[in-house]
Every structure is written in structure tokens, then in C-alpha cells.
Amino acid sequence: MNNSENVIEVENVCMDFYHREEKVDNLKEFFVRLLKGKLERKKERVLENVSFELKKGESIGLIGHNGAGKSTLLKIISDIIEPTEGKVRTHGVIAPLLNLGAGFDYEATGKENVYLNGAILGYSKKELERKYEEIVEFSELGKHMNVPLKNYSSGMVARLGFAIAIDVEPDILLVDEILSVGDENFRRKCADKIDELRKKGVSFVIVSHNMDQIKKLCQKALWIENAHVRAYGEVHDVCAKYEKYCLEIKKTNK
DSSP states (O other), X not given: OOOTTEEEEEEEEEEEEEEESSOOOSHHXXXXXXXXXXXXXXXXXXXXXXXXXXXXXXXXXXXXXXXXXXXXXXXXXXXXXXXXXXXXXXXXXXEEESSTTTTOXXXXXXXXXXXXXXXXXXXXXXXXXXXXXXXXXXXXXGGGTTSBGGGSOHHHHHHHHHHHHHHTOOSEEEEESGGXXXXXXXXXXXXXXXXXHHHTTOEEEEEOSOHHHHHHHOSEEEEEETTEEEEEEXXXXXXXXXXXXXXXXXXXXX
């Protein structure tokens, strides 16, 4: 994987998580077990040798059952966590829509959070001042922008988070089930905006359980199951394999 046209290169990425096998009920018991060396941790591999590449303007959908490792892969690509093994290379500005509202200050107003979140994404105050009205217009939160976020509903937070991320003109947008939040009109508006940005050359990595959505927005798909890549390639081919697998599982469980 060494193509100058690539905006994302994921090469043999593995990820291990560790968790306690036994429940510790209180802090005293925790320190007693820690001093005695009895706090054993179990290693779980959540991603195994995952590789793919994405060119400028392409979109890829990550599909698979809950717990397959899709969201973990997005966090690795966005540099929130480091992989246990393997390499990830990205080129350009990344806007991660992994958890709308993450990084927000809920004591601050909507307006203050536009500047805070925009700064985190690497934009200057002057740039954000120029974009502010467009962000407010897309979010449809005009009369609420001077209200602290702690008084927002989850849908309002989602609107603001999405509006900021897509208006700062990223090169790469990482989307984790965001199109399932908010009311129907907002979801349609988000999907239309993503399609518009894709046509302008923005690259997307999208996690969704909605196969119709994946087929509409993506050219490629990566199916992850039990930490391993089961299929990678043209979106309709991969989705067809995944849907057949899901149908077989459903028949088996009847």
C-alpha cells in the first residue's frame, strides 16, 4: 500500500483490549488484589490483520454485527487510540463523527461550542466566524445558540455536532451510525449532505447497519466479523455476501 492517491491506508492492523475476569466490588478489594498480584487481565483481540485503502473521493462502508470491531477501527483511523500492531496512514483533515457531542463543553453555549469544536478540528477563529452562520442554518438551532448545551436534547446536540463537522470542509469524514439519530427530516438532510460532499471529493468511512444506506453512499465495503475481515471490495458484492450470511444465521437460530 503506497499509492499517492490514497487518503487512508490501513495495513495489517490488530487491536487487543484487556479486561478483568473477576468482578471487584469496592476500592479496598481492588487494592488488596492489586498488592497480592491477583488482578488478572484477560486479553481479547478485537481486530486481526485488517487492511484496506481509500482514494480521494471514495467512500467505504464498514459492516458487520455489533462487537465486530467496526467502531474500534474508526477510532484507530481518527488517532483516538493506537493499534496494538500494524500501521495507519491518513492524508488530509479528518472530521470524526463517532459520537456527536464528544468534545463539547456542556456548560458552554452552542455558539461557544462551535468555536471550541472547530478549533479541535484545526480551524482558526477567523475561519469559524466566516462559517458560523452556515453552521447555524444547517443545524436549525438559531434561537438556541446562546443556550448552554446542558439544556439541549440529544437530537439538538446531534444537529450541532454534525453541522460543525461537515461545514469545516474535511478531506475525510468518519461516520459511526450518526445517520440513525434525530428525526426523519434531519436524517434525510444529513444523508443528502454526505452525498453532496462525496460528489465534491470528500472521502468517507461509514459504519451503519442500514445496507441500503451503505449501498447508496459507498463504492466499497469492508465486512468485519469476529475481528477478522470476511470480505472487502465492491459495495454490492460485499453487502450481498453479508446479507446472505445474516439470513443463514437467522434460519439457524429459528
